[in-house]
Amino acid sequence: MRLVEISEGKAKILVPDQREYEREGKFDPAWAPVFYNTRMVFNRDISVLAVSVISPKNIVDALSATGIRGIRYYLETTPPQTLVLNDLDKGAIELIKANSERNGVNALVTNRDANSLLFETSADYVDVDPFGTPSPFILSSIKATRNNGHVAYTATDLSPLEGKAKMSCKRKYDAENSKLSFSKEVGVRVLIGKIAREAAILEKAVIPEIAFYKDYYYRVILKVKRGAKRADECLNNLGFYSECNNCGFSYEGKERIDRCPKCGSPMKTAGPLWLGNLYNxxxxxxxxxxxxxxxxxxxxxxxxxxxxxxxxxxxxxxxxxxxxxxxxxxxxxxxxxxxxxxxxxxxxxxxxxxxxxxxxxxxxxxxxxxxxxxxx
Ligand SMILES: C[S@@+](CC[C@H](N)C(=O)[O-])C[C@H]1O[C@@H](n2cnc3c(N)ncnc32)[C@H](O)[C@@H]1O
Missing domain, CATH: 3.30.56.70 (N2,N2-dimethylguanosine tRNA methyltransferase, C-terminal domain)
Known part of the structure; x- marks a missing residue:
């Protein structure tokens, strides 16, 4: 793999040379042996700001690729006492090691399946930045997040979350989702709704600090609190959105409704989803x-x-x-x-x-x- 050095934030890292993997003049980061996406710089920038507010003692970057995310947290916030950079891919591990060394970052680099790592570890801040949906990693990452700690997810699977791919939404988020006219917001709320329900299995509650949509992804950062009672209260924030395609009336509430209270037409529905605040x-x-x-x-x-x-x-x-x-x-x-x-x-x-x-x-x-x- 031919490598080139790039700068991002305060880090200077090696990434695969894009020119080697272009197809007919086009390039998709997924075509390179190790993933590095310049379109995610904003996501990492905003995460650096969030991590500096949280100031965690230990961080797990569970799906690291080049290591850029965790390396930036180390360089641009108060360095954590422990930083784990993990990836399943062996090529990624080589690069993570080289990049940590180049930047003077003291990290534990592990080559494990993220779920098996997360089920066996705990941290104040856990980052989950996968390809597509984070759903397969929600339970393990909530398990790994300590009481009053934070967990962050990126989701790039907009089709199910916004209700374009209904069955996929059912499979990945266990939610009904007919595309509503405010589907961009529905997406982030379906995602948090799923996270809240997974957290409840472990008798934990989640509280959003920041949740947003950008370009082609969602990013959410949540505080995690332990306790069955808190988990019950958290689930009280779940409900439904509905919209009438005839008169445009929209509804939000805990109960699902099928008929428009204004004109009696059938309503399109999304949920269960998060009705609570998106921001602290x-x-x-x-x-x-x-x-x-x-x-x-x-x-x-x-x-x-x-x-x-x-x-x-x-x-x-x-x-x-x-x-x-x-x-x-x-x-x-x-x-x-x-x-x-x-x-x-x-x-x-x-x-x-x-x-x-x-x-x-x-x-x-x-x-x-x-x-x-x-x-x-
Ligand atoms: C989207 S990339 C991560 C990008 C990186 N966080 C960043 O900010 O540049 C997803 C990474 O997850 C890794 N991966 C996929 N499945 C995994 C699994 N089950 N366990 C650990 N790593 C996995 C891939 O090898 C890939 O490097």
């Missing part, structure tokens, strides 16, 4: 503080904008309204988003979707704004 506002504010000391990050401005937007929209826990969808149901033009936000007053844009808004106002009040702006 204090955690987000501290992440923003951590960012201030990291002007070396190439994504500095994007991160600042993104975290600020999460802080703004975090005020509204209700799912977002898709303005294009609502306007089409009313057979009206979509007014400019800025005007709708002004009309609603208590509302925000959302990172989930440029066509979406978050608001404390209800369905009827939001429709009235769209109608009113069309009448002017």
């Amino acid at each position: 506002m204090d955690f987000l504010t501290r992440m923003k503080e951590e960012l201030k000391t990291r002007s070396y990050l190439q994504n500095f401005s994007k991160l600042d904008y993104f975290i600020s937007l999460l802080i703004k929209e975090g005020k509204y826990n209700q799912h977002y309204f898709n303005l294009e969808f609502l306007s089409s149901k009313l057979r009206l033009n979509i007014p400019p988003k800025r005007k709708i936000l002004e009309c609603l007053g208590d509302a925000s844009e959302t990172h989930f979707d440029p066509k979406g808004i978050k608001t404390s106002k209800n369905f009827q009040e939001t429709l009235s704004c769209i109608k009113g702006l069309n009448d002017r």
